[in-house]
Amino acid sequence: MTETNHHQSHILGFPRIGSHRQAKKAVESYWREEISLAELEKVGQQIEEHNWKLQADAGLDYVTVGDFSWYDHVLDTSALLGVIPERFGKHNGKVDINTIFCMARGQAPKVQETTACEMTKWFNTNYHYIVPEFTEQQTFHLASDVLFNAIDRAQAKGYQVKPVLLGPLTYLWLGKTKGKDFDKLTLLKKLLPVYQEIINQLNAKKIHWVQIDEPILILDLPKAWQDAFVEVYKQLDFKQVKSLLATYFGGLEDNLAVVKKLPVDGVHLDVSADAEQLSQLAAQIPADKIISAGVISGRNIWKADLNKLSQVLHDAKKTLGARLWIATGSSLLHTPVDLDNETKLDAELKNWLAFATQKVHEVAVLANILNQGQTSFSRELSENQAALQSRQHSTRIHNATVQQRLASLTKQYAERKNAYAKRALAQHKVLKLPLLPTTTIGSFPQTKEIRVIRQDFKAGHIDAQTYIQKIREQIADVIKRQEHLDLDVLVHGEAERNDMVEYFGELLQGFAFTSNGWVQSYGSRCVKPPIIFGDVYRPKPMTVEWSQYAQSLTKRPVKGMLTGPVTILAWSFVRDDQPHATTALQIALALRDEVVDLEKAGINVIQIDEPAFREALPLRKNHWQEYLDWAVHCFRVSASGVQDETQIHTHMCYSEFNDVIDSIAKLDADVITIESSRSEMELLKAFESFSYPNEIGPGVYDIHSPRVPSSPEIVTQLENAIKYVPIARLWVNPDCGLKTRNWPEVEQALTNMVSAAKSLRTKYNQESASLEELPSREA
Ligand code: GLN
Ligand code: ZN
Numbered sequence: 201m202t203e204t205n206h207h208q209s210h211i212l213g214f215p216r217i218g219s220h221r222q223a224k225k226a227v228e229s230y231w232r233e234e235i236s237l238a239e240l241e242k243v244g245q246q247i248e249e250h251n252w253k254l255q256a257d258a259g260l261d262y263v264t265v266g267d268f269s270w271y272d273h274v275l276d277t278s279a280l281l282g283v284i285p286e287r288f289g290k291h292n293g294k295v296d297i298n299t300i301f302c303m304a305r306g307q308a309p310k311v312q313e314t315t316a317c318e319m320t321k322w323f324n325t326n327y328h329y330i331v332p333e334f335t336e337q338q339t340f341h342l343a344s345d346v347l348f349n350a351i352d353r354a355q356a357k358g359y360q361v362k363p364v365l366l367g368p369l370t371y372l373w374l375g376k377t378k379g380k381d382f383d384k385l386t387l388l389k390k391l392l393p394v395y396q397e398i399i400n401q402l403n404a405k406k407i408h409w410v411q412i413d414e415p416i417l418i419l420d421l422p423k424a425w426q427d428a429f430v431e432v433y434k435q436l437d438f439k440q441v442k443s444l445l446a447t448y449f450g451g452l453e454d455n456l457a458v459v460k461k462l463p464v465d466g467v468h469l470d471v472s473a474d475a476e477q478l479s480q481l482a483a484q485i486p487a488d489k490i491i492s493a494g495v496i497s498g499r500n501i502w503k504a505d506l507n508k509l510s511q512v513l514h515d516a517k518k519t520l521g522a523r524l525w526i527a528t529g530s531s532l533l534h535t536p537v538d539l540d541n542e543t544k545l546d547a548e549l550k551n552w553l554a555f556a557t558q559k560v561h562e563v564a565v566l567a568n569i570l571n572q573g574q575t576s577f578s579r580e581l582s583e584n585q586a587a588l589q590s591r592q593h594s595t596r597i598h599n600a601t602v603q604q605r606l607a608s609l610t611k612q613y614a615e616r617k618n619a620y621a622k623r624a625l626a627q628h629k630v631l632k633l634p635l636l637p638t639t640t641i642g643s644f645p646q647t648k649e650i651r652v653i654r655q656d657f658k659a660g661h662i663d664a665q666t667y668i669q670k671i672r673e674q675i676a677d678v679i680k681r682q683e684h685l686d687l688d689v690l691v692h693g694e695a696e697r698n699d700m701v702e703y704f705g706e707l708l709q710g711f712a713f714t715s716n717g718w719v720q721s722y723g724s725r726c727v728k729p730p731i732i733f734g735d736v737y738r739p740k741p742m743t744v745e746w747s748q749y750a751q752s753l754t755k756r757p758v759k760g761m762l763t764g765p766v767t768i769l770a771w772s773f774v775r776d777d778q779p780h781a782t783t784a785l786q787i788a789l790a791l792r793d794e795v796v797d798l799e800k801a802g803i804n805v806i807q808i809d810e811p812a813f814r815e816a817l818p819l820r821k822n823h824w825q826e827y828l829d830w831a832v833h834c835f836r837v838s839a840s841g842v843q844d845e846t847q848i849h850t851h852m853c854y855s856e857f858n859d860v861i862d863s864i865a866k867l868d869a870d871v872i873t874i875e876s877s878r879s880e881m882e883l884l885k886a887f888e889s890f891s892y893p894n895e896i897g898p899g900v901y902d903i904h905s906p907r908v909p910s911s912p913e914i915v916t917q918l919e920n921a922i923k924y925v926p927i928a929r930l931w932v933n934p935d936c937g938l939k940t941r942n943w944p945e946v947e948q949a950l951t952n953m954v955s956a957a958k959s960l961r962t963k964y965n966q967e968s969a970s971l972e973e974l975p976s977r978e979a
Contacts, residue, residue, distance in 0.1 A: 205522045207513075208490075209260045209567035210362055212411065212446060212468070212498065213267035213531025214251040215556050217720050219538050223247055224724040227270055233309050237297065244268060245353065252354055254557060258564040262362035262409065265354045266347045267531060270297070271304045271723045274329035274374055275317075277366045278303070281394050282343035285333045285378070287314045295343045304330050304723055318376070319722055323415060323449045324819050325499070325534050326729075326771065328722035332375030336382045340394045347398075351405055363407060367414035367445070368395050368432055369425065374416075385428050392435055402441050409442045411468070415530075417459060418450035418470070420820055426458045433462045444468055444492060448530035449499075450819050451477045456484070466490035472497035472529035475512070482519040490523040491516070496562050498530035501717070501731060501773045503554045503591075504562050506584040510569045517570065526567040532556035536717035536728075544715050549733060552591045555717070591777070597734035599709075602786055609785075613792075614836040616868060618844050620894045623870060626844040630804055631689075631757055635964060636918070636957045638932045639689035639897070641851050641873060642761045642807065643697070643939035644678045645946060650695045671696050672749055679753045685950045689805055690758045692750035694939065700763045700809065701771045705730035707742040708790055711772075730772045732783060738790035741797045748801045759849065760798040760806040762791055765834040770812035781830035791838035799842045807849035808838055808869070814854050828863040835867045847871060853936045865893055873897035875935040896925055899935020900956070901949060906941070908948045914956035927964055932957040 217223045226243035229235045252263040269276050278284065279295045288299050289312070301308035306316035318331040347363060354361045368391055372384045402410055417429070433445070442465035451474030452459055459467055460481065467485065471478050471493045478493055485491060493516060495509045516524050538557040542550060554562060565580050574581065591597060616623060653674070657667040678693035697703040705711035711730045718726035743760060751758040765787040774783055791808065798806050813835075818827050839848045850869040857864060857874070864872065876898040900917045901909040914932075921930055932953060938946050 206261075207517075207522055207524055207526055207567055207570045208262070209526045209563050210262040210411075210492070211255060211260065211264055211528045211532060211560055211563060212413075212448065212494070213264055213364060213533055214255070214560070215533055215535065215537045215720065216247060216251075216268045217537065217718060217726060218243075218247045219250070219541060220716070221718055221726060223270065224726060227724050231301065231305075231308065240270075240297075244270065248350060248353070249357070252357065252359055254560055256359055258560045259568065260560065260564055261360060261567075263354055263359040264364055264411070265350050265361050266364040267533070268350065271301065272328075272330050273366060274322075274332065274371070275300060275304055276344070276346065277371055278330070278332045279344045280342070280347060280398070281371070281391065282341040283332050283334070283338065283375075284343070285317065291343060292341070293343070294345065321815060324816075325449075326719070326721055326727065327534060329374065332371065333378045334372070334375050334384060334387060335378050336380055336386075338387055338390065340387075340391050342394055342397050348401055348405070351402075351407070355405065361405075361407060362409050362411055362444075363402060364411040364413060364446075365395075365398065367412040368392060369428060370414045370416045373425070383424075385424060388428065388432060392432065395436060399436060399438055399441060403439045407441050409444055409465075410438070411444045411446050412464075413446045413448075415446070415448050417445075417447040417452055417455045418473075418819060421455060421458075426455065429458050430461055433464055438465070442466065444490075446492070448494060449473055452481070453477075453820065453822075456481060460484045460486075464489070466492060466525070468492035468494060468525075468527060470494045470498075470529035471512070472499070478512070478516050479519070482516050482524075487523075490525055491520055492525040492527045494527045494529035495566065496528045496559050497776075498528045498532045498559070499534050500776055501535055501553050501555060502776050503552055503558070503584065503587050505588055506562065506565060506569070506581055509566055510574065510581075513566060513570050524570070526563055526570065528559060528563060532559055534719060535559065536714065536719055538716075541716040542714050545712065548590065548594065548596070549712055551587045552733065553731075594734075597710075597775075597777075599735035599737060602735040602737050602789075605789060606782070606785060609837070612840075614833055614840055616840050616842075616844070616848075620868065620870060623844040623847075624895075627804075627847045627870065630845045631847065633688050633757075635927065635961050636930055636932050637688040638954050638957050639687060639759065639873075640682075640691055640933055640950070641899075641903075641935075641937045642691050642759075642809070643694040643937035644681075644691070645941055645943050646695070646939040647943075650674055654696070654698060671746070675746065675750050676753055679750055679758070681947070683754060683756065685947070686954050687950065688756065690750070690754060690756050691761060692746050692758060694761060694937070696746060701768050702730060704742060704763050704768060705732075705772065707740075708736050708738055708787070710734040710736035710786070727771075732769070732772050732774050734775070736783065736786040736790055738793050742794055744794070744797050744801050744803075747798055747803050751802055757805050758803065760795075760803040762794060762806065762808045762838075764808045764810035764813070764850070765791060765838055766816055766831045767810050767812040770816040781834075784830060784834045785837065788834040788837040792841045795838060795848075796841040799846045804845065805847045805849060806839075806842070807851060807873075808835065809851045810835060810867075811851065811853045813852055813864075814856070814860055817860065824860075828860065832863050832866045835869075839867075839869065849873065851936075861892075869894065871895040871897060871931060873899065873931065873933050873935075875899050892925065895929040895931060897931030897933040898925075900932055900953060901934055903934045903936045903938055903941060906945055908945055909952060911952040911956045911959070914953055915959060918956060918960055922960075 226240050230240040248268045255263045279300050284291045298308040298311045302311045303317045307313045319328045322329045351361055444466040445464040446468035448470040469477050496504050536555045539555040569577050653670045656662045674695040675692050682690040717728050721727045747760045765784045768787050769784050795806055847870045849871040851873045853875045898921050900914045
């Protein structure tokens with residue numbers, strides 16, 4: 201094929217878990233030392249070869265190589281560049297796989313156990329990467345052949361190989377400094393020679409195009425980093441290899457001015473995330489550069505509108521001619537592997553979906569249409585249109601009652617009857633809680649016994665009645681334990697929940713579940729997000745019976761427990777045929793009904809968890825307000841159907857609040873519990889300067905570790921908190937749910953927590969929080 205009049209096609213990367221999670225199974229056996237390294241490598245090579253063949257067979261011009269990883273591609277980049285923290289031993293030559301696993305997990309076959317590297321979220325996805333660690337004296341050297349070996353294997357099979365590298369600036373950006381803080385950009389002069397060496401090797405291998413991922417170009421970048429892009433890409437000498445600079449997950453916006461100047465041979469844009477940027481860059485990019493248009497989303501599971509996209513591509517072609525390439529928006533890493541593995545989804549729904557394998561074909565069809573004209577592909581196009589039509593008109597998706605209800609919402613739906621100060625008085629009368637009330641975040645240890653009960657029910661080994669009975673026994677057990685611990689506000693323990701989103705998705709209309717739709721979350725961990733395909737409503741109460749039963753066993757208040765609209769949305773694949781805000785509002789209304797029903801059933805305290813509230817923030821600041829507006833609105837809609845007497849709690853598990861604190865206050869929850877123990881109450885300072893208006897329970901100990909905190913330690917934490925929050929508005933609780941812990945740890949930690957609260961009650965010499973004595977605050 202000649203490049204002069206042929207539109208080329210490729211993908212940015214393919215899932216690496218294998219069609220049946222072979223990678224997970226193999227790597228976990230290897231960690232348990234059940235299989236050898238050779239056996240492990242064989243599994244990996246099979247997955248890679250399958251992925252390459254898929255791309256080649258579909259007719260893509262390149263197969264992407266270097267997207268496979270046993271754990272994480274950022275970690276692999278650290279190995280490639282010799283960035284191995286000292287605690288993992290000296291590595292002047294090549295880094296072995298066990299060292300890489302040890303960096304990820306703190307342990308691996310045949311190496312000394314040590315503290316693992318940190319892990320954090322990859323942009324706005326639910327994928328997590330291993331954070332590189334840089335010291336001021338950091339050195340770099342080429343320390344891995346994995347990429348080059350993969351290229352050799354793919355070339356030996358006759359494929360046109362396009363390797364993918366994580367670019368130097370994104371790599372540095374993602375890392376953190378260790379020891380003394382310093383400007384990471386100062387490392388460039390030592391880092392670039394290693395990148396140059398890699399490029400030289402690609403030249404030796406006669407690589408035609410290399411994909412260099414620089415996704416930070418869709419973020420708000422400081423000027424120094426924007427300038428560094430120009431410097432870095434001027435300095436790197438690609439020689440015969442052509443460079444495709446890949447951006448994804450958003451639009452270039454102000455970085456477009458930077459990108460158009462870069463001496464690269466092509467730029468990849470995520471058109472599926474920001475459509476505007478294609479024509480903008482096409483109008484400005486020099487005539488010797490190509491643009492790769494990422495029109496097929498790497499983030500959702502919906503069939504693309506091929507007619508519409510071929511129109512978009514035809515428009516771009518007018519400016520770019522054959523300099524227009526066709527691609528996925530991002531790597532397909534964030535989508536499940538193959539829709540053909542779904543045997544339980546009904547045909548209608550399945551016809552609306554495309555997983556990674558199907559998306560490869562969508563890219564190929566679009567390229568074919570562009571290269572050969574629509575007429576040769578009329579069958580593909582008409583099938584695609586029929587699928588989209590069926591989705592557009594299906595009564596399973598469009599529910600008139602839900603839509604009418606949304607249309608008729610008034611402002612009042614987002615307002616409690618009275619302001620917090622007045623509600624607090626009413627709640628105080630009903631709940632009669634002591635000063636520094638103690639509670640937990642919802643879940644108690646998910647024991648083997650509990651998991652077996654749920655599995656048996658799911659598999660049909662026990663009937664519904666037996667199931668209810670067994671879960672009730674679990675509830676009774678946790679109520680008894682909590683009374684014994686002398687906690688003030690109890691929970692039912694969440695034994696019936698496998699997952700805080702899946703549980704609600706299964707009980708709401710508009711959700712579907714796959715049997716094999718796994719997506720990598722981190723390392724060998726995969727998740728199977730629900731699919732929100734249609735208008736959401738609640739056919740019947742979802743949690744009321746469990747909560748009511750729990751409440752019937754005790755005189756103390758039992759807290760109802762729900763997952764909030766933003767979190768349900770953030771951890772699902774969401775429909776793309778209406779704004780996310782609309783889908784969130786539908787979920788909010790379903791939850792509102794649940795909240796009202798809980799109240800009617802005698803539940804006076806209801807918690808709506810929003811752990812994803814902050815992580816769902818858009819990547820760029822100029823998009824924040826729009827998100828925060830609807831996210832806050834949705835929470836308020838779900839919480840505002842109740843009387844003043846009903847106390848609404850929310851829970852969020854992260855500690856960086858400063859940038860969204862206004863919005864968190866606007867949620868107007870009566871009580872918020874948050875993670876804070878790991879930052880030693882640092883975050884409370886944020887609350888102090890803002891003067892958080894309602895009640896707050898800063899987690900007094902870290903549940904992520906098995907360590908049991910002592911009572912004096914908790915007293916210190918609380919004394920610290922009292923400096924910032926008036927004592928009458930302070931709650932005492934762990935920093936997150938306890939489902940991952942075991943009972944002995946939990947019993948001991950909560951015993952210490954309750955005794956810390958009690959000793960402070962005595963010290964502050966108040967039997968109960970008298971609201972009249974509260975410092976005055978605005979209503
Ligand atoms: N209520 C949930 C639990 O206790 C909250 C989990 C979370 O914050 N992620 O498990
Ligand atoms: Zn939490």
